[in-house]
Amino acid sequence: MAPSEHSGDAVPPEPPSGPGADLFAADAAVGADLAAVDWGTTPLGSPGSWPQSLRTAVSILLSSRFSMWMAWGPQLTFFCNAAYRRDTLGRKYPWALGRPASEVWAEIWDDIGPRIDTVMTTGEATWDEALLLFLERSGYPEETYHTFSYSPLRDDAGAVVGMLCVVSEDTDRVIGERRMATLRDLGSDPSAARSEEEVLAFTARQLGRNTADLPFTLTYLFQADGSAWLAGATGLPAGHPAAPASLAAGGTGGVWPVETAARGGTTTVELDGTPFTGLPPGPWPQPPVQALVVPLLQQEAPYGFLVAALNRYRPLSESYRGFVELVAGHVAAGIAGARSYQAQQRRAEELAELDRAKTMFFSNISHEFRTPLTLIMGPLEELRIRLEGADPRVREEIDVVRRNALRLGKLVNALLDFSRIEAGRMQARYEPVDLAAVTAELASVFRSAFDKAGLAFEVDCPPLPEPVHIDRDMWEKVLFNLLSNALKFTLDGSVRVALRAEGDQAVVTVRDTGVGVPAAEMPRLFERFHRIENARSRSNEGSGIGLALVKELIGLHGGTISVESTEGRGTCFTVRLPFGVAHLPAGAVAPTAGSRTGPVLADPYVQEALRWLPEDTADVPEPATVEEPVPGAPGAAPRYAPGPAAPARVLVADDNTDMREYLARILGTTGYRVDAVSDGEAALSAIRKNPPDLVVSDVMMPRLDGLALVGALRADPRTAAVPVLLLSARAGQEASIEGLQAGADDYLVKPFAAAELLARVRASIELARLRGHHARWRAALVDSLHEGFFVCDEDGAVVEINSAFTEILGFGPEDLPYRAAHPWWPDAAKDPEAHQQVAEAFSQLLDRRQGSCTVPVAHRDGHRLWINATFNEARDPDSGRRVIVGTFRDVTAEHYAIQRESALASLSTRLSRATSLSDALWGALSVLQELWRARRVLAAVFGDQPVLAGTGAPQAWQDLSAERRRALSELRGRPLLAPVTDSVGAGILLEHPEGPLALWMDLGGKRPFSAEDQLLLSLLAGHLAQGLARAHQIDQQRETAIALQRAILGPARLPAGFAVRYEPATPPLEVGGDWYDTVTLPDGRIGIVVGDCVGRGLTAATVMGQLRSACRALLLQDASPARTLMALDRFAAGVPGAVCTTVFCGVLDPDSGRLTYSSAGHPPGIVAEPSGISRLLEEGRSLPLGVRPDRKRPEAASTVPARATLLLYTDGLVERRRRPLSAGIREAGAAVQRGRDVAVDELATQVMSRLAPQGGYEDDVALLLYRHPAPFDLSFPAESSQLALVRGALRSWLDQCRLPRRTMQDVLVAVGEACANAIEHGHRHAPGDMVRVRAEAFVDAVHLVVADTGDWKAPQPGGPPLRGRGIALMQAMMQQVTITPGPSGTTVEMHTRIAR
Amino acid sequence: MTTPLTLTPGRRPDGTALLTVSGEIDMSNSDAFAEALAKALDATAEPLVLDLSAVEYLDSAGLTVLFNHADRIELIAAPLLIPVLTVSGLSEITRVQGTDGPAAG
The missing domain is CATH 3.30.450.20 (PAS domain)
Known part of the structure; x- marks a missing residue:
């Protein structure tokens, strides 16, 4: 495109020139103020006398929209333009105009004066990037950053007489980046779990690195009594009066407002008066004058508060305040994390303590056992020797005692070994031994036992090449355990012990042909107290610690034990011990073997093993019987039949005193212990109190007779077994039968001989003893x-x-x-x-x-x-x-305690692992589901409208049954954390950060929800509410950042025909103030917005987001661009930082291409027409947003012609240093024209890359392209009846494209043939499938695509020229035809140039 | 729905059989067109004049019908149709008379 092709309004208007006031006409506002300066009093004189060079400089200055000021003449008289006034000069305008530059910028003259001197003397330009300058433009010295260049201005003769400064302010960017860095560093704590002290120290390190924004900070934490202590400080020396170590509760007169912070309030504190004298200034010239006191918020009362001194050179804006609050949020989150970690840590320590206590208990108790055992064993051995020749039965019993004492000792020793090993106190003495000899000797101890068991026992221990270091005692235990194990589990076959050297190890194997170990039990074989249940063995005894001990002992030797086993075939244990001593603790190695004779620990093992084997009956004495003669009083009484071995207790019940005494005497002298009562009632109560061995009762008695007594005894289970001998004067068979029927054991008729009574008594007692001895013993034992x-x-x-x-x-x-x-x-x-x-x-x-x-x-x-x-x-x-x-x-209490603990622990784990609020909730729901084995768990959060979460397949609130919805809603009326149960489940209400959360578990009615369950649910729900609040806090911090970034992205779906691009200025900082937007209006027209907010960083992004949303809403309400911008003016006035935003707002009719638009100080849109001419849309222009909120805005209309392209953009696309804006705009127009033959999206990419300066865009860029008309896209069912409709639609699109009539007909025929082919061939077997026709117009060409889901036949040479004729037609009508058959369908692409 | 097509049989002033067609001819109505043309041809032993000047669109299905009777018909066509008749080769074996309509292209 040549400049000559511009229409009349194609270039920006030339600045007016001419003498006097015209000089300042390029800018109405600043120009008027310049004109008002009394120039005669300045060295420059009246404007009429100014040289041409000065005039030119002034008009360039005024017409530029880039921020500039200049100085001219001996006093460097000051000029500036509107942008400079807006961005930098502030309150100094218009005072500054016409004054010496050194006066205007007195406060920074030290910084800039030397630079200006350099320009003036050398004529060379300067360049400063982001230079810190303290400007006093707002009534106080302000921290600002500017990037600027001073370049020389020459007079008509070429001498340097002035300078021009082009400046852009970077304050927001520099400060925004500094604050972002602090927030990022605070969030970058690499370790998740740390103590509170570490968290505070980390925080202090980070805060101490940004003394610019936080000259000093103090972190106070509340204590239980409401007072606060100083937990961290940055920027203040220790002991400074402004940082007392503690602050009293609720104090209002203290240094800091404790009370307000405790209530969660934020306060600004003026730093004047006594405690605040001598505050360090940080990096600034003067100390801070204000501090912000922000609470460290948590769920309930704040943890404490953060005192943040404020940079006195920056205003306390929303963003500054927001920054401090985010810092406080980080500190609070850190403390929350540390405290919950600490609580977990305490729990873990308590558990460890419990474990230590348990080990200690075992150790102590084992010692306690050993002492009495020793005192049993010692005397026992002596007794054995002394009773060498005694009665075999005495010896037998002593052997029983001894065997069991040995067994108990062995068990106690093993337990002691364990506790020693656990405590690391196992005393070992590793001495070099001939392992073959030692092993063979130990094995031989067991030989007799194996022989007796009928097992073959083979010991194969050839000498090893070198000695092995072992502890003899330990090795004995290892081998005896393995051997007794083999004996116990081998019922027939053999046991073989073998020893070999393998490499640097001695390998001992003990192989048996026993019952073997089931595969499932193998992994737990060496576990302590683990016993294989139901294994066939010689004995069911055993504590399950033998193999565990073996493994530990071998481990102490630096060796290993492994096992192979086949169930029913046998087991082989393999022990490997290394040669040498390198693996042993040096202090425990003995140089030579000590003297020792034979195994010392064998006895318990062998004795125990022998007890498993069947007794050789010949060796064993007869079982003991009660056949003992009881010594009566010698000679005092006739020797009746002997009494019982142990004195039996007999209760005599008879109302006759003589009889009672006689009975007592004859029984007493025979060795019975006799109690006597006088009636049945008394007998019954005595028996119940203490059941005797026998009751001898008269039948005839007062109160309760003998038969009734028998009946009562038999009725009571406790006394049912007590034998009763009835005495009666009534003779005869009936009487005795009556007695026996009542349940008496025997019946004796008076008068009777003493001998007969004693014989009957004895028989009854013996019989009862035989019957009930064990039972009674057991009953007593069991009841205890x-x-x-x-x-x-x-x-x-x-x-x-x-x-x-x-x-x-x-x-x-x-x-x-x-x-x-x-x-x-x-x-x-x-x-x-x-x-x-x-x-x-x-x-x-x-x-x-x-x-x-x-x-x-x-x-x-x-x-x-x-x-x-x-x-x-x-x-x-x-x-x-x-x-x-x-x-x-x-174990009820234990069960519920464990259940509660583990449920809380698993909930805590899930919550701590959650990455977001929804993740936390979902995780917690699964924990609940698992815990109660619920069919599903639902959670409805009642925010603006109910939002449902749940386990299982996702479900929406609307999908729930009405009944369930009602039940969940009703939960809202319940008190918090109070469980509710119904027929199928249980529910509870708790707090969710987004509203009340009703939680309900479907238990399928399978189990009642007990009081314990309710307690647990309420506990977990409380825990969950806290966890959710914490997750929410983290979410929010992240969302703030993400929301701002997301806001810069445009609409998710663009209308057809549009393409957009956004390019951030510097890659790491993807936050800027530029935006584009499209919005489809209710009448089908499309609202188009491109805008540019002042500044960069978070602030600009926030403003931009608000403006974008507002603009969208306004357009939807009223499709007038001018009225939309006027409403936006008023909106912008209320949004800090929104004033001076530039916006292009248009409404496009996609059918006609008609565009109405209005521009708020935005660079003009460009329409690139097919003729090659580019037009600027520069009518309808007015001021940037919010500058004159009440001024009426103009609106203009233009038409985007067929196949023309509309380009809207922000200034970053076209604005370059040292180049007029108009040049950039021209270049942009040319770039669009160059993309005549590409699709609009590709064109957007081309424009962005063609205009990009070397090194990338310096400012962010938003770009929007539209080519008229939008591409044609139609899908229709593959039926011939659709063809006319398709032609009609395509025809009207072609009309919009303004194609020549001939081209149009060609396109119609070609597309018609392609569609007919698709219907005829592609879909012969599947009518109703869809065919898609797409068409896009470029400036000089039309591109067409017809796609179907079938496959075509190639034209048959010589066959009926049916569709072959169709393809020939397509090829004749189009420049290019490509038919691509594919597995999923055939695509025809066609291309034709548009004849001019 | 088939594409609208009107077929009007008649005679020219010289007595030649005439079939006047208006609308669009595509595969959805080519059978109807073929039937009408065959019927008109059956009614006369002479060549038939087919007036397509009011036909705005003719696709290969319509062309096939014309090819089948190429030796017995004469065509009158608007300039818009001429390229199709030419490209298909029909104008080489059948007499085509253009109308005074606007020139194609």
Whole structure:
């Protein structure tokens, strides 16, 4: 495009020239003020006398929209333009005009004077970037940054007589970046979890780096009593009176307003008066005069407050205040994190302490056992020696005692070993030994046991090349444990011990052909107290610590143990010990082997092992019997039949005193202990108090006779087994039958011989003892247990219980037996899940030999209990039938405590891992779902309208059933954190930062929601509310930053025909004040806005976001650009920083291309016409926004012709240093013209890159392109009946494109043929599929695309020339035709040039 | 819906059979067009004049109908249709008489 092609208004108007006032006409406002200066009093004289060079300089100055000032003449008389006045001069206008520059800028003359001198003397220009200058333009010295260049101005003769300053102010950018850096650094704490002190120290380091914005800061934290202590300070020396170490609660007279901060209020404090004298100035010349006191906010009362001294050289604007508040927010978040971390830490330490206490307890208790054990073993050994020749039965019993004492000692020692190993106090002495000899010797100790068990025992230990360092005691334990293990689990076959050297290790293997270890048990084999249940073995005894100890001991030797096993085939343990001593602690290595004779620890192991093996009956004495003669009083009484071995207790009940005494005497002299009562009543109460071995009762007695006594005894389970011998004067068979029927054990008719009585008594007692000895013993034992005890028969019916059972569950012995399902099972209908749990545990109890479980059960009164039960299989000695014996404890309290703790812990973990508010909520919901095994958990947040979150598939509020919606809504009426239950679930209301949150869990009605559950839910909900608030706080800080950045992006969807670009000035700072926007208006027209806010950084972005939204809303309301801008004027007046924004606002009719527009001081739009001419849209111009809010704005109209392109932009696209704006605008027009043959989006890319200066754009750039008309895009069903419609639509689009008639017909025919092909061939088998026709007009060409989903036939040579003719037509009509068949359809692309 | 097409049989002043067509001819109505043309041809042993001057659009389906009777018809066509008739080669085997309508292009 040549400049000559411009229409009349194509270039900006020349500044008027001529003498006098015309000189200043280029700018009405500043010009008028310049004209008003009394120039005669200045060295320059009246304007009429000014040289041409000065006139030119002044008019360039005034016509530039770039901020400039100049100085001319001997006193460097001051001139400036409107932009400079607006951006920099402030209150000094118009006073400054015509004054010496040194007077105008007296306060910075020291900075700029030398630079001006340089220009004046050398004629060379200066350049300063972001120079700090303290301007007094607003009534106080202000921290400002300017980038400026001074260049010389020459007079007509070429001498330097003045200077021109082109300046742009960077204050907002520099300060914005500085504050952003501080906020970024505060947020960059690399470690997530730290102590409060570390957090405060980190914060102080960061704050101390920005003394420009925060000359000093003080962080005070509140204590419980409301007072505050100084937790951190920056910029103030310690002990300064302005930073007292503590501040009293609620004080108003103190240094800082504690009371206001405690209430969450922010205060500005004037720093004058005593405590504030001598404040350090930081990087500034003068100390600060104001401080902002901001609370450190949290959920409830603030943690404390931050005192931030303010930079006296900057106003306390919204952004400054916002910065300080964000800093305080960071500090508060840091403290919140530290405190919650600290709480977690405390919990962990408490747990560790508990663990230490447990180990200590084990260690102590083991010691306590050892002392009495020693005192048992010592005398026992002596006793054994002394009773060498004694009765074999005595010896036998001593052996039993000894064996069991040894076994107990072995167990206690193992426990002690563990506690020593855990405490690192295991005393070891590693001495070099011939491992082959030692191992063989130890193994030989077990030989007799293996022989006795009928197992082959092979020891294969050839000498090793070098000694192995071992602790002898430990090695004995290792080997004995492995050997006794092998013996225990090998029922037939062999056990083999072998030793080999492999590399630098000695390898010992113990291989058996035993029962083997199930694969599932292998991983836990070496776990302490782990026992393999149901394994076939020689003994069911064992504590489960042998292998665990072996592993620990080998570990101490620097060795390893591994195991291989096949169930039913055998097991092989492999121990590997390194040669040498490098792996052993130096202090524990002995140079040579100590003298030692044989194994010292073998006895307990061997003795225990031997007990597993069947007794050789020949060696064992007869079982002890009660066949003992009882020594009566020698000679005092006739020797009747002997009495019982142990003195039996006999209760005599007879109303006849003589008889009573006689009975007592003959029984007493025979060795019985006799109690006597005089009637049945007394007998019953005595028996109940203390059941005797036998009751001898008369039948005939007052109050309660003998038969009734028997009946009462038999009716009471506690006394049912007490044998009764009835005495009666009534002879005869009926009488005796009556007595026996009543339940008496025997019946004796008076008179009777003493010998007969004694024989009967003895027989009864013996019989009863045989019957009830064990039972009574057991009953006494069992009743003394604190644990609940029960016996089940093989069907699972509970046939016996103890008193603890009744105490815990409320079910007494009176209702025995309790058949399954037992009455304490949870109700299958109300709580199927718990019922199921118990049913499973019960079936385990029936199927397995032993086990344990923790299950929920119901007390007789209905309340829920958790019990931990352990059970074992046993044989009923009488019947030989299988019974199950078990005990249980009430673990309800523990159960709920653990449940609460773990639920809280898992909720805390989820909340701490959450990355956002919604993530936190979602995570918490899953925790609840898992905890209660809920079908789903829903959470409705009642903000402006209910928003739903939930586990499972996403669902919207509207999708919920009306009933559920109502239930959730009703929760809102409930008090906070008070659980509510209904037929299927439970709900609760809690606080969510965006409104009340109603939470509801669908438990499917499977289980009742108990009081414990409610407590837990309320606890978790409270915890969750706190967690959500914390997540919200973090979210908000992030959103502030992101929202500002997002605001710069334009509309998500552009109308057709448009292309837009935004390019930030400097890549890292993607926040600027430029924007573009399009908005489709209700009448189908399109509102177009391009604007540019003053400044950069967060502030500008905020302003821009507000203006953009406002402008959109206004356009939608009233589609007049002028009225929209006028309304925006008023809006801008109320938004700080919005004044002086430039905006181009237009409304485009996409059908006709007609554009109405109005410009608020914005660079003109460009219309690049197909003819090659570019037009400027520079009518309808007025001032930038908010400068004269009440002035009427003009509106202009123009038409974007067919195939012309409209370009709107911000000044960053065209404005360059040292180049007139008009040149940039011309260049932009040319760049658009060069893209005549590309699509509009591609054109946007080309324009941006063609105009980019070297090194990128210095200012941000927004660009908007529209080519008229917008591309044609139509999809229609592949049916021939659609063809006429498609042609009609395409025809009217082609009309809009203003194509020549011939071209139009060509396009219609070509597209018609392509569509016909698509219908005919592509869709013969699938009618109704869609065909898409797209067309885009470029300046000189039309591009067409017809796409379908079928495949075409190539034209058949010689066949019927049906569609072949169609393709020929297309090719003839178009310049270019490309048919691309593809798997998903055929695409025809066509291109034709437009004839001029 | 098929593309609107009007077919009016008649006779020219010289007595020649005439079929006047107006509208657009495409694959949706080419069968109807073919039928009408065949009928008109059946009614006469002489060549038939087909007046297409009011036809605004003719695609290859319509051309095929014309090719089938190329030796028995004479065409009158507006300039807008001439390129299609030329490009397809029909004008080489059938007499085409242009109208005074505006020149194409």
